[in-house]
Amino acid sequence: MDVVEMLRQTREKKNSRPITFSAPMVRYSTLPFRMLCHNHGCDVVFSPMIVAKGFNKSEQFRNIELQTDPLERPLLVQFASKDAEEFVTASEYVVNQCEGVNLNCGCPSKKVRKVGLGSALLDKPELIADIIKTAHSRLGEKQNFSVSAKIRLLPDQGETIELCKRIEKMHSDFIIIHARNRFQRDHETPNYEMMSLIRDSIQIPIVANGSIFNQQDWELYKNKTRCEGVMSARGLLKNPGMFEGSTLTKPEYVQELWDLIKKHKASHPKYETTKKMFSHIANDLLTKNDRILLLQCKNEEQLEKFLSERDLLN
Ligand SMILES: Cc1cc2nc3c(=O)[nH]c(=O)nc-3n(C[C@H](O)[C@H](O)[C@H](O)COP(=O)(O)O)c2cc1C
Numbered sequence: 001m002d003v004v005e006m007l008r009q010t011r012e013k014k015n016s017r018p019i020t021f022s023a024p025m026v027r028y029s030t031l032p033f034r035m036l037c038h039n040h041g042c043d044v045v046f047s048p049m050i051v052a053k054g055f056n057k058s059e060q061f062r063n064i065e066l067q068t069d070p071l072e073r074p075l076l077v078q079f080a081s082k083d084a085e086e087f088v089t090a091s092e093y094v095v096n097q098c099e100g101v102n103l104n105c106g107c108p109s110k111k112v113r114k115v116g117l118g119s120a121l122l123d124k125p126e127l128i129a130d131i132i133k134t135a136h137s138r139l140g141e142k143q144n145f146s147v148s149a150k151i152r153l154l155p156d157q158g159e160t161i162e163l164c165k166r167i168e169k170m171h172s173d174f175i176i177i178h179a180r181n182r183f184q185r186d187h188e189t190p191n192y193e194m195m196s197l198i199r200d201s202i203q204i205p206i207v208a209n210g211s212i213f214n215q216q217d218w219e220l221y222k223n224k225t226r227c228e229g230v231m232s233a234r235g236l237l238k239n240p241g242m243f244e245g246s247t248l249t250k251p252e253y254v255q256e257l258w259d260l261i262k263k264h265k266a267s268h269p270k271y272e273t274t275k276k277m278f279s280h281i282a283n284d285l286l287t288k289n290d291r292i293l294l295l296q297c298k299n300e301e302q303l304e305k306f307l308s309e310r311d312l313l314n
Pocket residue numbers: 023024025026027028047048049078104106107150178186209210211212231232233234235
């Protein structure tokens with residue numbers, strides 16, 4: 001259950017499979033989706049990004065934003081914050097619900113950056129360092145509990161390496177790197193070369209992220225960057241069984257997610273999000289016309305009828 005130990009062991013064992021992570025995804029990486037990923041080959045699952053300020057303010061917000069289950073663990077919880085005390089306070093609320101906390105330094109959304117969160121932190125390496133250092137000094141004693149950062153590359157190679165070294169020096173247990181900078185679009189090729197240079201510069205484990213859709217993709221990362229972990233977002237939305245070797249999504253995943261949402265009803269957000277989630281997971285099982293029809297379902301009953309008629313639900 002110690003994520004850091006899992007990553008270290010992978011490094012020591014040659015030719016071993018990297019530790020697999022489901023990525024933080026606003027709206028989508030709720031408890032039912034995390035359980036599905038956990039059941040199908042994800043070694044570690046991630047909460048969506050949670051804004052620490054709101055989380056600290058109200059119990060109601062905390063209950064809505066984060067619901068967990070011992071069966072999904074190891075779980076990491078990600079916070080957006082620009083203040084060390086605020087990050088630690090939020091982390092203290094979740095310390096018994098998860099195996100670690102992560103600082104979001106990568107979200108490129110304008111709305112998030114405008115308030116100084118997400119990838120805005122990449123312009124302030126000293127602030128990232130302060131948050132990680134403070135969190136480590138206050139939470140580092142807790143066993144099996146990690147503190148880490150998720151970053152994107154910077155446009156400048158030297159600055160990226162400096163940032164990673166700084167994060168390591170502040171005792172981040174590992175670092176998650178989306179192998180693109182914040183100006184790059186998700187379809188652009190990840191920068192494996194820069195990842196390899198980072199590997200040569202730091203000792204802490206690296207979790208590589210960016211366009212991992214199948215086994216070849218994660219093997220490419222492992223070979224090119226010598227990372228200890230791999231993380232997927234869109235790949236798992238398309239095929240939640242990707243990390244257990246399934247090459248295509250399966251009707252069973254649709255049924256399982258449906259059952260998990262029913263079971264953990266309160267933890268799942270609005271119907272519109274549920275519908276979109278099914279449109280991703282069932283995408284490759286449907287015809288083009290059916291994909292359009294799915295998105296036209298107006299409520300849960302219609303969606304259930306639609307999926308049942310296509311033999312995706314019992
Ligand atoms: C719907 C969606 C929501 C996301 N939400 C978050 C988030 O909450 N926190 C975060 O660090 N990254 C978030 N990301 C970025 C992913 O974690 C990941 O870094 C990015 O999608 C690249 O990985 P991929 O190529 O496997 O999709 C999100 C991505 C998607 C597609």
